[in-house]
Amino acid sequence: MKRFKRILCYIGTDSSEAALSRAVSLAIQNEASLTIMDVIKPIPKGIAMIDPATEADELQQIMVDEHEQSLLARLAEYADTAVPIELVVATGDPATEIIRQVILADIDLVIKNADGVPGLGGTFGSVARSLLRMCPCPVWLLKPEIHGQFDRVLAAIDLDADDHEHQKLNRDILDLALSIAQSEQAQLHLVAAWGLWMEGPLRKRMGDETVDQMVTLQQMKVRSSLDEMIPSGMYDDHRIQIHLHHGDPSEVIRSVADTIEADLMVMGTVCRSGVSGALVGNTADTIFSELSCSMLAIKPAGFLSPVQVAARV
Incomplete structure (x- = not known):
């Protein structure tokens, strides 16, 4: 590495x-x-x-x-x-x-x-x-x-977002987690939480049957995004165990980390939405306070630190 x-x-x-x-x-x-x-x-x-x-x-x-x-x-x-x-x-x-x-x-x-x-x-x-x-x-x-050494490395990515910034951050997270897992001879896990925007209010307005169909379509979209991100054979030399769950990102991340007894979590911080965006503010405090493993956090390309910005004024 x-x-x-x-x-x-x-x-x-x-x-x-x-x-x-x-x-x-x-x-x-x-x-x-x-x-x-x-x-x-x-x-x-x-x-x-x-x-x-x-x-x-x-x-x-x-x-x-x-x-x-x-x-x-x-x-x-x-x-x-x-x-x-x-x-x-x-x-x-x-x-x-x-x-x-x-x-x-x-x-x-x-x-x-x-x-x-x-x-x-x-x-x-x-x-x-x-x-x-x-x-x-x-x-x-x-x-x-x-x-x-770390025995279990967990990469947390955001498959709901489809903009270039998030996609690149997802790839960076997975590549870095893979590199560490290979170096440590560790198991590599990937967690992604997904959901339907405003699912609760939509169920009240449109009914469960219609929203269930929308949820199924969203699940197919997320799975397709994952397949595009990890094409067959790309990581054959290091098998990835995938945890794809419907639910709140912070709850899903913590649950999977605890279940697999992760030693290290690799994730993104400071983006606009999704898992990465959830790591800013109250949700971030919840995750940081309850996470029991080590963390490696990376920023999206082009991130400017407030300290850096202040230094330029």
């Missing part, structure tokens, strides 16, 4: 050994460079009032230097890997600084631990959620308890 050239691993304050190990392994597989990054809080400007002899900027640099030394110590065991490694310690908001580094260094993959606290917000914390919404490159969020 040689899909990434510049990988960034965010360490942060949590236990990030799983993310660091995965990042180094991916860098070796992809012959990629690796940036190890941490972000610390800015020193309050009022600190000079406590000790007039010490400038806030001086204290800030001391903290940066200490964090750099800490990162160097953690990287000692990877000294023989021959992976080009750069250390970056920034100050400010973690998600914003990570995205700025992504844009500055043309990073094509961010890896970090899922930073949620069980019982206090679910699987993914605030930094992870911000990256999923705003980071222009793929974001790989790892569950610390999932070690070693």
Whole structure:
């Protein structure tokens, strides 16, 4: 698998050994460079009032230097890997600084631990959620308890949409999931939820018999879209187990992920509608809070991060 050239691993304050190990392994597989990054809080400007002899900027640099030394110590065991490694310690908001580094260094993959606290917000914390919404490159969020290779990789796609943007995103999701499954010698599963627009109100107005016929036609259309996306023989070297269900995307995705005990889910975020669009807003929070596996999220082609847009103003 040689899909990434510049990988960034965010360490942060949590236990990030799983993310660091995965990042180094991916860098070796992809012959990629690796940036190890941490972000610390800015020193309050009022600190000079406590000790007039010490400038806030001086204290800030001391903290940066200490964090750099800490990162160097953690990287000692990877000294023989021959992976080009750069250390970056920034100050400010973690998600914003990570995205700025992504844009500055043309990073094509961010890896970090899922930073949620069980019982206090679910699987993914605030930094992870911000990256999923705003980071222009793929974001790989790892569950610390999932070690070693992945046994089951799940690709979530949107077959209801027929525009070019969604179709390309679907292909990108499947290609990336396949690449990872092959690399990990894992089972590859594909989940797609489909439905008839305004099915409930239509049943009240038109009756079940008519709407059932419409649902059948929609199912045939979705199945045809899937056959076009995965033509016979295209992935014969790695059999895909398909889960095509009629229902709410968020419920279908979570149910299939739990049923197959997925280790990693590959999906798209920030599109206009369908499964990908459902991953923005309240539905996204529901999925992120209850998902029990690691996630690799990718953006559609041409996505502009709000951080990037702000930087251009």
